[in-house]
Each structure stands twice: as structure tokens, then as C-alpha cells.
């Protein structure tokens with residue numbers, strides 16, 4: 001499976017970091033990376049690791065303004081595009097067809113090619129505009145997977161909460177994992 005993992009500038013870049021670590025350890029998964037300019041600031045603010053360490057976990061990294069990079073074209077065969085976390089700005093652009101950087105363009109490509117697109121918004125509260133844009137993504141075939149961890153698995157720390165969201169996303173991709181405790 002070949003995936004494009006995009007990190008945008010919402011709070012919760014730890015979700016993107018954790019997903020990248022899990023995917024990079026999976027056999028038969030190739031993961032390419034795009035980090036938005038706003039996300040670079042979030043990484044400095046919220047993570048103990050620097051951007052270079054994240055970049056080293058990916059197969060290829062592309063800059064957000066690299067509009068001629070492979071993921072910008074439908075002829076480049078990615079199985080899925082993930083934006084985690086997804087700012088409501090990026091989500092709204094994707095919902096309205098704006099393709100002004102590599103993250104929004106790759107997402108538009110995934111939708112037009114009928115490939116998997118998973119957006120993980122982190123914002124609260126949500127305006128009518130945000131909600132309508134989420135409906136538009138869903139109607140266009142994308143998956144909106146809000147960063148909403150569940151608490152029934154007796155989480156012991158923040159990483160258990162992060163892993164719940166990451167695990168649900170891996171479920172959507174059909175990848176086997178033991179990242180979160182399932183209801184039994």
C-alpha cells in the first residue's frame with residue numbers, strides 16, 4: 001500500500017507523528033509525507049521531536065509548494081491520502097475544490113480518482129460552514145474521522161487517547177494492527 005500522509009496546522013500534530021511511526025514500521029506500506037508551513041510551527045510548539053526526525057520516517061518528503069511532485073497527479077498511484085490533523089482551513093479548501101498546495105491538490109486527486117481520502121479535523125466548536133464542508137467531503141467519497149478519542153478502553157495516558165484515533169484510521173485503511181484496545 002502506498003500512502004501520502006499530510007500534516008496540516010491544526011493542534012494535535014501528535015496524531016500525525018504517531019500514525020507516521022506506526023505506518024513506517026509496517027511491512028508492505030510505503031508512506032510519503034507533506035508537512036504544511038503552519039504544521040511546522042505546530043510541531044515546534046507541541047512535539048518533543050523535531051521535523052527532521054519525522055521526515056526521516058517517511059519514504060519521500062515533499063514540500064507543500066511542490067506542485068509538480070508525484071502526488072499532484074492522478075497518474076501517480078497512491079492508494080490513499082490522509083490529512084492528520086486536518087485544519088478546518090485545509091478541510092474547507094478540499095471541500096470546495098481549492099487545490100492551492102500539494103496537500104489540497106493531492107486530496108482533490110484522491111477524490112477525483114475515487115481513491116481513499118481520510119481527513120482528521122481537530123477543531124471545536126464547529127461552525128455551520130465547517131459542518132457543511134464535512135458533509136461535502138463525505139458526499140464526495142472522503143472519510144471525515146474527527147480526532148475524537150473514546151474513553152471506554154480505560155485510557156491510562158494521552159498516548160492511549162492518541163492511539164484510539166490512529167487505530168480507527170488504520171481500521172478505515174483496512175490495515176491490521178493492535179494499536180488500540182477493541183471493545184470485547
Ligand SMILES: Cc1cc2nc3c(=O)[nH]c(=O)nc-3n(C[C@H](O)[C@H](O)[C@H](O)COP(=O)(O)O)c2cc1C
Pocket residue numbers: 007008009010011012036037038039086087088089090122123
Ligand atoms: C496555536 C494555534 C493553534 C491552532 N489550532 C488549530 C486547530 O486546532 N484547528 C484548526 O483547524 N486550526 C488551528 N489553527 C489555525 C491554523 O494553523 C491556520 O488556519 C493555518 O492557516 C492552517 O494552515 P494549513 O491548513 O495550511 O496547515 C491554530 C493556529 C495556532 C496559531
